[in-house]
Amino acid sequence: MTEASNSVLVLKGWQYKQADTTEWKPARKDVSATQVQADLLANGEIPDPFINRNACDIQWVGDKDWEYKLQFTVPVEGIKKSNQVLVFEGLDTFATVKLNGAEILTADNMFVKYTVDVTDKVKLNKSNELSIYFKSASLEARRLEKIHGSGYCFNGETARLQARKAQYGWGWDWGDSVMTCGPWRPVKLVSYDAGLSDVYVKVDVADTKKAKIDIQSTVEAASVVKGLSVETKVLDPNGAVVDIPASAKKVAVTGSLVSSKFDISSPALWYPRGTGEQSLYTFETSLYDAHHKLLQVNTKKVGLRHVELVQEPFEDEEGTSFFFKVNGIPVYCSGSNWIPGHSIPCLFTEPDYKKWLQLAIDGNQNMIRVWGGGYYEEDIFYSECDRLGIMVWQDFMFACGIYPTYPEFIANVCTEVEVALHRLRNHCCLALLAGNNEDYCVAESFNLEWNREDKSGDYSKTNFSARTTYEVTLPKICEKLQPDVPYHPGSPWGGNGTSDKTVGDIHQWNVWHGSQEKYQNWYKLGGRFVSEFGMEALPSLKSYRDCITDSSELYPQSEYVDFHNKAEGFERRLALYVIENIKVQGMDLENWIYATQLMQAECLSYAYKCWRRRWYGDHKRYTGGAIVWQLNDCMPVASWAIVDYYGRPKLSFYAVKRESTAIGLGMYRNEIVPKIEGVNVVAENDGPHDYSNHDYTVDIWGVNASLKDTPATLLVDVYEVESGKKINSLKPQEVVLKANQTSEFVKALEIPNDKKIVVYSRVVVDKKPIATAADWPQPLKYLKFSDRKVKFELFDGYIKLTANKPVKGVEITIKNRDVFLQDNGFDIFPTDEIIVKGDIKKTDDVSIRYYQM
Known part of the structure; x- marks a missing residue:
């Protein structure tokens, strides 16, 4: 239920035992x-599972059954109410609940909110005991598997498919198995005569000049309660009262569902970040009795928007598009995948959510995909995405398996x-509901029966x-409960497999x-929408020191460093990509971290950059977005995350940020290839080459995510890498970065082949660069840098840097404390004066390094 504050008791004071x-x-x-792991850790009964190899020493916890109990007394105001209801926001996972010794509930789904009427069981003037018995989820899942048969899966064990529990708890390729149990979300006693169990603000803004609103309130009341009414008040995003018809302001309750319908003319619409304002209306729904006594108030902040998934054929390419329109505006999605923020979910707090989602905004991201192996996130996650303008791609909780x-x-x-x-549908951030994560991939991998031409809907045989x-x-459920959000059967899904x-x-x-393609080949590996891709890298040295206490283990191939990497074959794969591309200055941990x-990055x-280029405008939006795997970690590990578990951005975070700016190059x-009958032919690049032995050309384009054309001047300089000398500058070119699309500026700029050349371009408005880009010869390991000098000056609030010659991959490290910097891992050219902002103090201990320093 959505409860009034004077009739709710949030239960606390839990005790537990094996x-x-x-x-x-x-x-x-x-x-x-x-x-249970949080409680055992707090009481010193288990070691911190994130430190050293301690995760091995807590596995026994998941194979045991555990019990919780507490005592509570019904508050005075609750005693006067007709109905007493226990609301279990989340029980993890196989649980039997008793109240005063009488069984009231058996639960088997971590994701479900359970509501139990205990009016005839609760003691109104005495202490009550609530107890919960949690079975081991791992053992119970194996028992169910013996009954129903084994399936197929990637990651974890096949028994996990039987349990409606966060699947990553069985271990994944970025996290250890932590088999949790307990009352992982709050338990409340709700006392009421009549109440609102659900309020749905149904919004239709297919016509953006008028929003049709239908507030559907579900009322629960004791049979003796008569004369109820629901009253509605609406505030616009500025707090002004919206005038609505009298018939909608007050509606008599004649059944369990009350509908209040009205229109809002010229509504202030909600837009994703970068395309408009994140306007939120306040809908206040109040329940009154026959004497106009207020029984309950429900307040929701809701954005008015229309979202659609556009899948239309192209005239000049095979297949169909896959991109989102919000309020009729095409939106290129640049974002990241989200996994649970902690291996013990109850330890991930509201401030944590706010911090991490702000990181996404700081990284110029406008979409987050909630991956299907975790859980439906807390309300604060979606509320913050509403507020910040982050679109949410929401998987249902199925991941990498063939489920029963x-x-x-x-x-x-x-x-x-x-x-x-019912819980999430009022959130305007929701842009897509997807059936699963990679379950169709599992079906392909194990050669299961998947006839793509069979649209019968019955696949039971x-x-x-x-x-x-x-x-x-x-x-069917989505169409009934969430018709305004597109549905997609799975991720990935579509076409011929x-x-x-x-x-x-x-x-x-x-x-x-x-x-294991070379990453320089991304341009030919793209699709209509790339919802997962990634590359692994180590977290910072500070982070290793936080999770490894034995300093003798702080080297790249140590047992503990290896233990904090869960990816199969990571030693070979990480070495392959580093050695193929980067000159490693030393095999100590600090140098190896920088190289990875x-x-x-x-x-x-x-x-x-390659995929965003293919956003060419109407009917030519060949790629609709790129969602990197992944933003975050659930524990301290080396992984594909662009920000490590401790919230420290890797250099890749800033690379993604730069490539996701509103205006970019x-x-x-x-x-x-060599001349054939006097004709030069541009070949598909199949990876890093020593380009000094080949002719080559450079393409330059601009991208503009804003809704206005941006005139600018394009400047292009050509430098010889080793000497650092500028050997050419193109004539300044007046260009226009066309609104909400890519604009091609230079096609096949010929570059001399006798030296290794870096091309540096920037677009300038009023003599100030608004976007820059550099194209370096590949692979970077073949380059030689000489006589490089980077100067930096430290000020309160920022650092200023300059360089005498082109410099690659400048990393700023603040040694004495954690400070979020607005940029890092960037290149510097002699024409630049780089300003990096952050909560910097002149007294900080700051060092810099750069590639081949």
């Missing part, structure tokens, strides 16, 4: 939600999805019967996984 023991111990102090379809399982899933949508879940069951680059979205893992982070930069180097 089920086969007798001693009760206090859970974490003054918390309403907890999990026996009736009880599907009924459980249906309840879960309905509960999730095949060994991939879960298709029915994704293609029939889930979309999951790797079809012409239809739907793709996960492009042929860099790092698969065929510079390589990751270069890799992701290539991907973003892109450059790409094309090799020319």
Whole structure:
């Protein structure tokens, strides 16, 4: 229920014990939600699983049953109410609940909110005891697997497919197994005579000049309560009262569902970051009794917007588009994937959510994909995305597996999805609902029956019967409860299989996984929308020192450093990409970290720039977005994250930020094969080359995410890398960065082949660069730098840097404390004066390094 404050008791004071023991111990102090590892850690019963190899020493916890209990007394105002209801916001996962010794609930889904009427069981003038018995999820999942049969999966064990529990808890290629249990979300006692159990602000702004509003309020009341009414008040984004018809202001309650319909003319619409304002209306819904006594108030902040997924055919290319329009405006999506922020979810707090989502904004991201192996995130996550203008691609909680379809399982899933949508559907940030993560990939990998021409909707006779879940069951629920958000059967999904680059979205893992392509080939590995791709890198040295206490283990090949990397075959793959591209200055940990982070930054930069180029305007939006795997980590590890577990950005975070600016420049180097009958032919680049032995050309283009044309001047300088001398400058060119698309500026600029050349371009407005780009010869390891001098001056609030010659990959490190910098890992050219802002003090201990320093 959505409760009024004077009728809600949030239960606290939990105690816990291992089920086969007798001693009760206090859970974490003054918390309403907890999990057993958090309590064991707080009481010193287990070591910190994130330190050294301690994760190995806590695995026994997940194979035990655990019990929780607490005592509570109904508050005075609650005693006067007719109904007493216990609301369990989340139980993790297989739980039996008793109140005063009587069983009131059996739960088997971590994602479901359970509501239990305990009016006839609760003691109104005495202490009550609530107890919960949690079975081991790992053991219970294995028991269910023996009954229903084994499936197929990537990561973890196949038994996990039987449990409606966050799948990453079984371990993934970026996290250890941490098999949690406990009341992971709050438990509340709600006392009421009549109340609002749900309020849905249904919005229709297909016509952006008028918003049609239907506030659907679900009322629950005791039979003796008569004469109820629902009143509505609306405030615009500036706090002014919106005038609505009297018939909508007050509606008599004649059934369980009350509808208040009205229009808002010339509405202030909600837009994603970069395309408009994040306007939010306040809808205040109040329930009154027959004497006009206020029983309950429900307040929601809701953005008015229309979102659509555009999949239209092209005239000049195969397949269909895959991009989003919000309020009729095409939006190129530049963002990242989101995994749970902690291996013990109850320890990830509201300030943590705010900090991490602000990092996404600071990185110029406008979309986050909530990955299907975690959980439906906390309300604060979606509220912050509403406020910040971040679109959310929401997976349903299925990941990398072939899930069962026996009736009880599907009924459980249906309840879960309905509960999730009732909670999330008022959030304007939702842009897409996707059926699963990579389940279709698993079906392909294990050669299961997937006839793409079969649209019957009944796949129960095949060994991939879960298709029915994704293609029939889930979309029906979404159409009923969330009709304003597009549905997509899975990710990746579309066309002729999951790797079809012409239809739907793709996960492009042929860099790092698969065929292990060279990252310079991203341009030919793209698709209509790339919803996963990535490259691994190590976290900072500070982060290793935070999670490894033995200083003798702080070297690249140590047991503890290796333990904090969960990716299969990472030693070979990481070495392959580093050695193929980067000159490593030393094999101490600090130098190896820099090499991996510079390589990751270069890799992701290539991907973003190559794919964003293909946003050419109406009917030519060949690529609709790029969502990197991944923004964050759930524990301290080396992974594909662009920000490590401790919140310290890697150099790749800044590379992605630079490639995702509203106004940007892109450059790409094309090799020319030897002349054939006097004609130069541009060849597809198949990876790093020593370009000094080949002719080549450079393309230069501009990208503009804003909705206005931007006139500017294009400046292009050509430098010889080793000497650092500028050998040429193109004549300044007046250009226009066309609104919301890519504009080609220079096609096939010929570059001399007798030396290794770097081309530096920038677009300038009023003599100030608004975007820059540099194209360096590949691979970087072949380059030689001499006589480089980088000067920096430290001021309160910023650092100023200059260089005498072109410099690659400048990294600023503030040694004495953690400071978020607005830029890092950048290049400097002699024409530049770089200003890096941040909470910097003149007294900070600052060092810089750069490539081949």
